[in-house]
Amino acid sequence: MKLGVIGAGAWGTALAQVAARDDDPVLLWAREQEVADAINRQHQNPIFLPGIPLSNAVSATSSMEVLGSCDALLVVAPAQHLRHVLSNAPVCEIPLVLCAKGIEAGGGRLMSEVAREVCPDAPIAVLSGPTFAHEVAKGLPTAVTLACEDQGLRDRLVMRLASPAFRPYGSADVIGAEIGGAVKNVLAIACGVVDGAGFGQNARAAMIARGFAEMTRFGVARGASPETLAGLSGLGDLVLTCSSTSSRNFSLGVGLGQGKSARELLEDRRTVAEGAATAPVLREAALEAGVDMPITRAVCALLEGAGVEPVVDALLNRPLRDEGL
Ligand SMILES: NC(=O)c1ccc[n+]([C@@H]2O[C@H](COP(=O)([O-])OP(=O)(O)OC[C@H]3O[C@@H](n4cnc5c(N)ncnc54)[C@H](O)[C@@H]3O)[C@@H](O)[C@H]2O)c1
Ligand SMILES: O=P(O)(O)OC[C@H](O)CO
Known part of the structure; x- marks a missing residue:
């Protein structure tokens, strides 16, 4: 199965490294010409994944056209750019493995919903899990969920991507796999706030458990x-x-917890913190679904400029209740 990767940020580059085999090279599309040149000439991505040597079997291009020869594509553009990037890809019947973790602003669509709108004929899979790109690219042991409703395609993708250090677990639950990845980014901001404000490790554990609920x-x-x-x-x-x-x-979140503003923390950065864009969309989606998400609302308030103290006070002074969900 000849694989291509759309998006040469840290995660797209790491996934290209995972998929590259001497007898099965991988084509990586980079939006930035300088990134494509560095990968082809130095076998490194100094902008998004510095200091990690890449396999010679990863070659980069800044032209989408050549991706048409691939049997499947890993799509690793950030969530808010997925629609635009896919609509420029000349490849709308090739299986797409969606790897971004977010919800689209202006409508609250999950990544699979965006992909189905733009490429209605493409089979869809989702790859998600605990995966810091720099660890994966170095070959450290990692396990992920690979979700696809079509079991035949799922099995082929699992076999193609698996290695002793990279272990995909199959699932038919595409929506579940993408919701976990999108929501955890918002909750990670909350945990960072706990850390930045010095609320301690008990509070962080509580945040993880109630965030999971x-x-x-x-x-x-x-x-x-x-x-x-x-x-x-x-x-x-x-x-x-x-x-x-x-x-x-x-x-x-650490920066917000230390009293810095979201604008200050987000301006001029080339890398993504997906939770910042997903939080307000998630708040809307939760409201529509009739689901209570107080931690998500607190993160939104902080991103919108509220102070840490009143936001945390409001969170801690909600009525007491049974644990459950
Ligand atoms: N970095 C990780 O460890 C990691 C791990 C798993 C999943 N992810 C997810 O992968 C996705 C990509 O993140 P990343 O870490 O590879 O990115 P990154 O922060 O390393 O790089 C930013 C990326 O955004 C792209 N970009 C910037 N402006 C754009 C535009 N206008 N249109 C299209 N693309 C644009 C850049 O080309 C680059 O590929 C995110 O959804 C992220 O949550 C990241
Ligand atoms: O650096 P983050 O917060 O985007 O997280 C990266 C990955 O999603 C971790 O699994």
């Missing part, structure tokens, strides 16, 4: 299986992203 309520309302949400793409990724400054979302 929030993710599960929302996911189930949108048709996800609770089992998927408790797996790699949900709880697994939530634990990873809520525990490390390697996460851009967690780091954004």
